[in-house]
Amino acid sequence: MRFFTDTWIVFSRAMRLSVRNPIWVILGLIQPILYLSLFGPLLKPVAESPGFPPGDPWQVFVPGLLVQLGIFGAAFVGFGLVAEYRAGVVERMRVTPASRLSLLLGRVMRDVIVLLVQGTILIGAALIFGLRAPLASLIVGLVVVGALGASFSALSYAAALTLKSEDALAPLLNGLAVPTLLLSGILLPMSLAPRWLELVSDFNPIKHIVDGIRQIFLGEVFTGVVGWGVLLTAAMIAVGLAVGARTFQKETS
Amino acid sequence: MMIEARGLSRTFRSRHNDVEAVRGVDLDVTEGEIVGFLGPNGAGKTTTLRMLTTLLEPTSGTATVAGCDLAKDPVGVRRRIGYVPQSGTTYPEALAGEELVDHARMYGITTGVARSRGRELMDRFELDGVWDRKCRTLSGGQRRRLDIAMGLIHQPGLIFLDEPTTGLDPQARANLWVHIRNLRDALGATVFITTHYLEEADALCDRILVIDHGEIVARGTPEELKQRVSGDTVELTMANAAAVASAVRVASALPGADEPDTDGTTVRFHVPHGGQVLPALLRQLDGDGAEPLAVGVRRPTLDDVFLTLTGRSLREEPAA
Numbered sequence: 117m118r119f120f121t122d123t124w125i126v127f128s129r130a131m132r133l134s135v136r137n138p139i140w141v142i143l144g145l146i147q148p149i150l151y152l153s154l155f156g157p158l159l160k161p162v163a164e165s166p167g168f169p170p171g172d173p174w175q176v177f178v179p180g181l182l183v184q185l186g187i188f189g190a191a192f193v194g195f196g197l198v199a200e201y202r203a204g205v206v207e208r209m210r211v212t213p214a215s216r217l218s219l220l221l222g223r224v225m226r227d228v229i230v231l232l233v234q235g236t237i238l239i240g241a242a243l244i245f246g247l248r249a250p251l252a253s254l255i256v257g258l259v260v261v262g263a264l265g266a267s268f269s270a271l272s273y274a275a276a277l278t279l280k281s282e283d284a285l286a287p288l289l290n291g292l293a294v295p296t297l298l299l300s301g302i303l304l305p306m307s308l309a310p311r312w313l314e315l316v317s318d319f320n321p322i323k324h325i326v327d328g329i330r331q332i333f334l335g336e337v338f339t340g341v342v343g344w345g346v347l348l349t350a351a352m353i354a355v356g357l358a359v360g361a362r363t364f365q366k367e368t369s
Numbered sequence: 370m371m372i373e374a375r376g377l378s379r380t381f382r383s384r385h386n387d388v389e390a391v392r393g394v395d396l397d398v399t400e401g402e403i404v405g406f407l408g409p410n411g412a413g414k415t416t417t418l419r420m421l422t423t424l425l426e427p428t429s430g431t432a433t434v435a436g437c438d439l440a441k442d443p444v445g446v447r448r449r450i451g452y453v454p455q456s457g458t459t460y461p462e463a464l465a466g467e468e469l470v471d472h473a474r475m476y477g478i479t480t481g482v483a484r485s486r487g488r489e490l491m492d493r494f495e496l497d498g499v500w501d502r503k504c505r506t507l508s509g510g511q512r513r514r515l516d517i518a519m520g521l522i523h524q525p526g527l528i529f530l531d532e533p534t535t536g537l538d539p540q541a542r543a544n545l546w547v548h549i550r551n552l553r554d555a556l557g558a559t560v561f562i563t564t565h566y567l568e569e570a571d572a573l574c575d576r577i578l579v580i581d582h583g584e585i586v587a588r589g590t591p592e593e594l595k596q597r598v599s600g601d602t603v604e605l606t607m608a609n610a611a612a613v614a615s616a617v618r619v620a621s622a623l624p625g626a627d628e629p630d631t632d633g634t635t636v637r638f639h640v641p642h643g644g645q646v647l648p649a650l651l652r653q654l655d656g657d658g659a660e661p662l663a664v665g666v667r668r669p670t671l672d673d674v675f676l677t678l679t680g681r682s683l684r685e686e687p688a689a
Contacts, residue, residue, distance in 0.1 A: 122475060129471045133462060204456035208519065211422050211452040212475040213444045 122214040126222020134230055144189050145234050148181045149241055155303065156245060167308045171334050174247040178239070179329035180302035182257045183322060185238060186264030189231045191293055193269045194276030194285055197223070201280055220364040224269045224357075231265040232258060249333040256332050260325065263349050267356030274363035301326055321348040370433070371527050371559040372398040372421065377430035378583075379416050390416040392583040393430065398561060400526070403553050405574035406563040407671070409681075413583040414563040415455065418531055421561070422452045435527045448476065451520035451528040451558075455535065457512065458519045461505030465496070465515055468504065469522055476523040483522065490518035494548060510541030514548060521556075528552060530562040534569060546572055567671035577671070581679045595669040600625065601643030603650075604665040605636045612659035619653050634662075643668075 134141065159173035169176055200206055209219055235258045239247075272289070279285050297303075300322040306314050317323045328345015336342065377394040380387050391413040398404045408414050419425040421434055423443040431438070437445035459468045466487060473483030491499060494514040499507060507515065513533060520528055533549065534542040550573060552558045564570050570577050571591045579587040579594070587594060603620070607613045616636045620629045623646055629638035640646055643666040654660060675681070 118477070121477075125471060125474045129463075129467070132467065133460065137462060200460055202456065203460050204454045204458045204516075205460050207424065207454045207456065208452065208458040208472070209475065210424060211447055211450070212472070213447045213477070214475040 119215045119218060122218035123222045123225065125214070126209075126218050127225045128222075130223050130226035131229065134226060141230055141234065144185075144230075145237055147188070148185050148234075148238050151181055151184075151303075152178075152238070152241055152245055162304065162308075165308065167305075169305050169307055169330060171330070172246075172248065174242060174245065175249055175333045176305060176330055178242045178247050178249075179257060179333055180300075180326050181238060181242070182235060182261050182329065183264060183300070183326050184297070184302050185235055186231060186261040187268050187296065187322065188293065189234060189261075190227050190265040190268035191272050191289055193223070193227050194272035194289070195282055197273050197276040198280060198282050198285060201277065206277070216365045217361050220270060220273060220360045221357075223273060224266050224360070227269040228262045228265050232262050235261040250335050253329075253332045253335065257329055260329055260345075260349055263353050264322075264325070267352040270356040270360030274360045277363050296320065296322055299323065305330075321352060324348050325352075370397060371400050371402070372396060372432065372434050372561065374421065374432035375430055377417065377420055377432055378428050379413075379420060379425060380428045390583055391420070394580070394583075394585055396578060396585070398527075398559060400559050401553060401557060402575050403550070403560040403562065403573055405570035405577045406561065406580060407565070407567070407570045407577050407675075408563075408580035409565055412580045414565075414580055415531060416583075417580070418529055418561075418563055422450060422529055423447055435525070448523070449525055449527065451523070451525035453516045453520040453528070453530045453533060455531040458516045459504040459512070461503065463504055464500070465502055465504055465507065466491075466500035468515075469519060472519050473522040478523060486522055486524075487518070490521055491515075493551075494518050508541070509537055510544060513537060513541070513545060517548065517552075521552075521558075525558070527559045527561065530560065532563055532565070534564070534566065542569075549573055567675070571671055579675065579678060586678050587674065591671065594671065594674045596641070597674075600639045600641040601669060602637065602639055602665075602667040603643045603647070604663075604667070605661045606663040607634045607636060607659065607661055609634070612654075612661070615657045615659040616654060616661065619650060619657070623650065 156174070156177055159177055162168060163173040163176070197206070206219070210216065239254050239257065275288060276285055279288070299317040299320040301317060302322075306317045306323055309317065324341070324344045325348050328342045331339055331341050374394060374396045377391060378389070379391045380389050394417055406414050406417065416425065420427045421432060421439070423439065423446050427439070431440065433439065434446045435449035437449065439446060458472075459465065469487035469490070470480060470483040473486065474480065478486070488500070491497065494517065496511060496514055496518070499511060499515065504512060504515065517530070517533070530549065534545050537545065546569070549560060549562065552560050562573065574591065576590055577588065577594060578585050589597070605616050607616050613631055613634055613636055617629050617631060620626055620636060620638045623640050626638050626640040629636050647664065647666060651661070651664070
């Protein structure tokens with residue numbers, strides 16, 4: 117079908133550009149590896165404190181890092197699209213018969229593949245540092261990285277295509293990213309938080325997704341927390357792709 | 370008919386005010402023509418172009434482009450047209466040849482065919498050795514020729530070029546003109562080109578549409594447009610006041626001439642076909658013993674046309 121062919125063409129072009137310039141893939145990995153090596157050891161004493169969730173500190177921390185990779189690895193891809201827009205690439209692609217949705221999905225697919233590679237390396241590093249978790253749970257962790265990546269990369273492209281300027285995109289993304297990170301319990305679990313802070317964080321879907329993966333890393337699957345995590349992850353993908361698709365199908369003036 | 374548009378309009382709505390960028394444009398372009406769309410920045414050129422290339426929906430009006438209805442079959446239009454936007458077409462970090470092939474594949478062309486066509490187009494546009502180079506390493510002129518090759522990769526019968534030579538140095542511009550003329554002369558394509566350079570419209574186009582404030586204010590061949598405005602300017606430099614007086618008398622008697630202006634010993638007036646009336650004029654002045662010291666005839670430029678039509682000079686507009 118044309119749609120799949122078009123998506124593949126957009127994907128392979130984007131992938132080729134990423135492979136040719138892998139510096140961004142490497143830079144994207146440095147941050148989580150730094151967290152793993154420089155922040156992870158601090159968790160040992162914290163894990164003794166009351167309120168810290170059950171399990172080894174690595175089982176608590178690595179799910180957070182995976183979610184962080186999924187979100188932050190994808191949230192800034194819009195900058196690349198602004199550059200493409202400025203070069204006229206988006207415009208000239210829109211005057212071909214190719215499906216508008218393919219122009220989005222091909223790029224999102226590239227981002228997901230890059231994130232899966234980064235996620236695999238991150239998990240490998242975490243195993244070296246001392247993470248012990250069932251293999252299936254690690255795979256679930258990777259799937260969530262890809263799923264959140266798809267959602268945030270589509271949202272980032274939608275924002276980029278609407279704003280068409282790095283100067284407008286940067287404050288928007290930073291403004292959203294910092295509170296999302298702080299209220300997600302990615303670095304320290306929200307169960308350590310005072311009551312009011314925990315309540316506020318309940319409104320952040322990312323927090324529930326992180327909690328879900330933490331349970332899975334402990335080998336628990338059929339719990340309400342995991343169910344919520346799965347549901348919210350699916351909802352994030354749906355919202356991200358819907359917003360992205362709408363923006364790409366809309367005319368851009 | 371390659372393009373047939375009726376009452377094409379586009380209003381940009383914002384919270385505070387509506388901007389009527391294009392108001393009721395009618396245009397017809399026949400096969401094999403090079404038509405220039407001339408106007409200052411902000412006149413509505415690019416908005417019209419974006420409507421004709423399916424990028425913007427008209428607020429009202431209809432158009433048939435390359436045989437397909439703009440509203441009912443935009444994908445049909447996209448298949449049949451080539452579009453070279455002002456901003457370019459290629460990503461700086463991508464390899465030129467790969468951009469050509471990927472672009473072709475979006476039209477359903479196989480990789481093999483795309484490669485051979487891409488090579489041919491690179492030959493045609495003097496882009497030897499560019500295939501494996503990153504687009505950012507190309508010169509401005511090369512990059513622009515690559516853009517045009519991108520727009521031609523699916524062999525469209527109709528090509529839209531938006532301000533193709535903006536930002537190029539004079540040599541690169543002249544070179545690009547040759548290539549644009551060849552689109553029609555060698556490939557038989559119809560070319561629709563927007564520009565705010567009068568020399569460009571004059572040098573390239575069979576027909577010109579002048580747009581100002583979203584409306585077409587004049588249309589015709591460059592010659593017709595120039596003819597219609599003011600005729601040629603004739604300037605005579607005379608020896609003394611008596612000679613000036615006889616020059617004014619003789620000039621104002623010429624058919625179609627306007628009232629001459631005098632400035633010291635210079636007499637200036639406008640007359641159709643200035644070159645043709647000159648011999649008789651000189652003979653008459655000779656007979657009066659008022660032989661001019663110098664004679665000049667200046668053909669009208671499109672700038673004169675624009676000035677007459679709109680009361681403003683195109684050159685007052687800042688370059689994009």
